Amino acid sequence: MNIKFEEREELKEKIKDVNNLGFGQYFTDYMFLMNYDEDTGWHDARIVPYDNISLPPSAMCLHYGQTIFEGLKAYRNGDKVFLFRPDENFKRMNRSNDRLCIPPIDEEFMVEALKKLIDLERDWIPDSKEASLYIRPFVIAIDPKLGVHPSGSYLLMIILSPSGPYYKDGLAPIKIYVEDKYVRTVKGGLGTAKAGGNYAASLKSQVEAEEKGFSQVLWIDGVNRKYIEEVGSMNIFFVTEDEIMTPELSGSILPGITRKSIIELLKSEGKKVVERRISIEEILTLHKEGKLLEIFGTGTAAVISPVGELFYEGTEIIVNNGEIGEISNYLYNELTDIQWGRKKGPEGWQVEV
């Protein structure tokens, strides 16, 4: 498919202070759009000036949450620009699409379209070891009808947001509240898809945890209310002397691309990584016995988030004296070195633009 291009009359001023960009607040000059309807399929791929979109008040995405998204980043290393495994994002987008009854996209075409957009906007990518350009592909249902049924028409967009370092003062351990009241999702629901509704479901829990002084929540499963699932916007790993464990993809956990990359990285170095059901009680016991060395989260935003404290039903555990663990630190450096192209990563992980 050909990608049309509409040039802006005037470019915006770039933001100089990359440390104070925050996350997802500023947007670049251009965006990518593509429409779907039942007669033509996906069509009208175009790169146009970033601007508001016009939607009928009856557009299905505003009523029935038929929306999915992805998140990845472009990293600058001098004149070189890299994407990290973008094919994985569009593969996952198609899995989300399938669960939400959205027609599939051509994954290879989308990687090419993204590269074209990033190349056009390469001056927006912060020249920084920690700041980067956040990329948000998303699909919204736009049929102007209120019947509860999959939409017949969709809009796919990619917008770009130069974003600051997740940790302004360097990698720092976070405090996590284990959620015992709200449930994110269960097997059979939307949990494995990057669907808007999952995030809507998490808002109240996140707000209440912050009020209690925690920065994120850890979800436990909604059926048995004891198995660990994921952290607000990350997957989670536990380090013992023998192995590194992470909850298996049970049907209610988002299959993180950073999660997958960390598992592959650790395995390639001969580390024992286990994906299985992990109960919160097991973690408390391991901690009591002095066998729990580190906990860390993995995600696109923070890459690695060491967990310094975990709070569950009145019990507080301090992990690794509240300090950054050896493995967390190593993985953060290793993966960011690969993402920024400072080091060669496994085949296909670094896509130069």
Next chain:
Amino acid sequence: MNIKFEEREELKEKIKDVNNLGFGQYFTDYMFLMNYDEDTGWHDARIVPYDNISLPPSAMCLHYGQTIFEGLKAYRNGDKVFLFRPDENFKRMNRSNDRLCIPPIDEEFMVEALKKLIDLERDWIPDSKEASLYIRPFVIAIDPKLGVHPSGSYLLMIILSPSGPYYKDGLAPIKIYVEDKYVRTVKGGLGTAKAGGNYAASLKSQVEAEEKGFSQVLWIDGVNRKYIEEVGSMNIFFVTEDEIMTPELSGSILPGITRKSIIELLKSEGKKVVERRISIEEILTLHKEGKLLEIFGTGTAAVISPVGELFYEGTEIIVNNGEIGEISNYLYNELTDIQWGRKKGPEGWQVEV
């Protein structure tokens, strides 16, 4: 709060053939809007020409499903126009708002605003015993930011859609597929809120059920996978010789206003109505023993939907010979008579515009 009014230059042509209106496809001349931001609270209430809205591509509702809605109808009886318990809708809207971290609205003001809008659009209400004007109040999060956090700004809208009779050829029993793969939600999730994400989660199940020849799905609980919750867009009732049962509001079921009204109506007539956990096995056993007289769904769209057939894991049961039951028929007539103002209902049920 004062409601501003912006007049259209030209009114649209009304649709004459009310039997072929379908549902939620046509919209009237005007809509109600109101904005929220953290400094001013809810403000700028206005009735303006129905038109597209302009949203930044980063508007939170397009990414994180922070949207809720309501649904009710205006009924015409000659020159008289009635709303059915609109206060209940705005009460529920506030409960949905609370769960989704959306600031509360003034319920009384909203009823007044709705009456003003309906009065202005009264010519759009079909003059029909079965067609009516569907009313869709909804709230969307509009902060132009990608951080996963409750939005600081919102847009509340009410749009109106003249809609045809749910049953074109009169009340007819439906075939229902008991969903054994997908889960709508569980306690601790968004199930009790009228949130977009719940409907997104239901689409695939609904599509697969339709492919198998069923018109709706019956959700069973996501924890034990055996207790009956609700039908796609309705609550559900079971009639035996002794009593009328419906699943209790367990924390994952939408508290339907038609459900509530039917319970109140039946109780006021001395009928025994029980709200409790009901397993699908119990229903199959009751049917086997010849004790299951009727099943019906309740909702704003169809009012009462007699269920003629239920299919669960290979077992098909035919209810009341696939015919409309006595109680279903009675309740349909009774409630529609009240809604259309052909009969006086309990205090506060009929709000004349």
